[in-house]
Amino acid sequence: MDYFNYKDNELYAEDLKVSDLVEQYGSPLYIYSKATLVRHMHAFEDALKDNRHLICYAVKANSSLAILNLMAKMGAGFDVVSKGELARVIKAQGDPKKVIFSGVGKTRDEIKYALECDIKCINIESENEIDAIEEVAQSLNKVANVAVRVNPNVDAKTHPSISTGLKNNKFGIAFSRALDVYKRIRDSKYLNACGIDCHIGSQMTSGAPILEATDKLLELYHKLKDENISIDHIDIGGGLGVTYGDETPPSPYEYISAVTAKLKEIDVAIYIEPGRAMVANAGVLATKVLYLKNNENKNFVIVDAGMNDLIRPALYDSWMNIIEAKKNNDSKILCDVVGPVCESDDFLGKERKLSVKENDVIVVRGAGAYGFSMSSNYNSRPLCAEVMVDKDKVSLIRKRQEIEDMWALETICDD
Ligand SMILES: *Cc1c(COP(=O)(O)O)cnc(C)c1O
Numbered sequence: 001m002d003y004f005n006y007k008d009n010e011l012y013a014e015d016l017k018v019s020d021l022v023e024q025y026g027s028p029l030y031i032y033s034k035a036t037l038v039r040h041m042h043a044f045e046d047a048l049k050d051n052r053h054l055i056c057y058a059v060k061a062n063s064s065l066a067i068l069n070l071m072a073k074m075g076a077g078f079d080v081v082s083k084g085e086l087a088r089v090i091k092a093q094g095d096p097k098k099v100i101f102s103g104v105g106k107t108r109d110e111i112k113y114a115l116e117c118d119i120k121c122i123n124i125e126s127e128n129e130i131d132a133i134e135e136v137a138q139s140l141n142k143v144a145n146v147a148v149r150v151n152p153n154v155d156a157k158t159h160p161s162i163s164t165g166l167k168n169n170k171f172g173i174a175f176s177r178a179l180d181v182y183k184r185i186r187d188s189k190y191l192n193a194c195g196i197d198c199h200i201g202s203q204m205t206s207g208a209p210i211l212e213a214t215d216k217l218l219e220l221y222h223k224l225k226d227e228n229i230s231i232d233h234i235d236i237g238g239g240l241g242v243t244y245g246d247e248t249p250p251s252p253y254e255y256i257s258a259v260t261a262k263l264k265e266i267d268v269a270i271y272i273e274p275g276r277a278m279v280a281n282a283g284v285l286a287t288k289v290l291y292l293k294n295n296e297n298k299n300f301v302i303v304d305a306g307m308n309d310l311i312r313p314a315l316y317d318s319w320m321n322i323i324e325a326k327k328n329n330d331s332k333i334l335c336d337v338v339g340p341v342c343e344s345d346d347f348l349g350k351e352r353k354l355s356v357k358e359n360d361v362i363v364v365r366g367a368g369a370y371g372f373s374m375s376s377n378y379n380s381r382p383l384c385a386e387v388m389v390d391k392d393k394v395s396l397i398r399k400r401q402e403i404e405d406m407w408a409l410e411t412i413c414d415d
Pocket of ligand 1: 058060061079081102103199201202203237238239240273274275276277369
């Protein structure tokens, strides 16, 4: 459920008309609903209220300072995958002590920064990385809290590009190696094993894969216990799917309570790393229609947002719902909605039925996750503005990039 709804044929973001926001802030424009973000955070909190827990919002889904700050105020922790994301969390007044650090390619510089910030836990993704963390911790004379991200070889049954828990994915340490890896950690003065971690994929629309993974984590927990290695938390990662079209993912409550039921017998804190489920439906991308055109047997609606603003359709062939900001009763045409970028894959939607004309505003729903955070300057197009709506109030949380900003770091070579 979200707070983007029609009233009298006009699409509203909470109490404000989307078309007015575009008039005021320009197009294309990312619009977020605060009430939706709050609602989603509460849904996760509610599902975990009977357990010790930490909700680590996956920053890469949407790393806007305003969104991170809102999450921090609601008590969230954060899952980061780079020094830049950790620095963003701190800039947004997030608590580094609630941060966990994932990713297969952490540099020594990133590890050093994480240890200096006293983050909660580093999720180790390879055996070589253990040596790097140990070396850096020793140089700082600190003990690094770590969890091993195990690869449980479970099929998340999602798009191949966003599946991460299979043997042939680059993520995590093979399940069969996990016990030896924990023994290696136990034998180090500079490492402390605090948890077991996994993250098997994204946009999962069934709870079955995570339950299969949880069984594996539980099995490992007991093996570790037999070796006198006691673990304080189990992290089940992120990956809960959302409804873009006709998907019917479980609710956060259904998804998480099935996991907590399995872990009831042991005394651990439960960590989760939701990204998409927290922010996707809390954001839309509004864009203006530039031209309508017909090439022989195909209609195109050309809009001013391109794949540089929202790459999911081009990158993953994702279907995202596209609706009119003003509903009308004119007849609809079957069309492809495409952007101005010079690539045939630059589309937002194919074979849609829309009734639009030049200068109308259309809206891509579910664009709050992996929307702005994946945007780029391709074709030298400035990054979009972003606004946050809170009932009848709106805040510009990111100004539209100026043309000059795009080359601010560049120089021409001397002759
Ligand atoms: C991307 C990612 C997440 C978030 O995944 P969602 O599908 O957005 O919930 C969580 N943990 C890790 C390690 C990730 O890489």
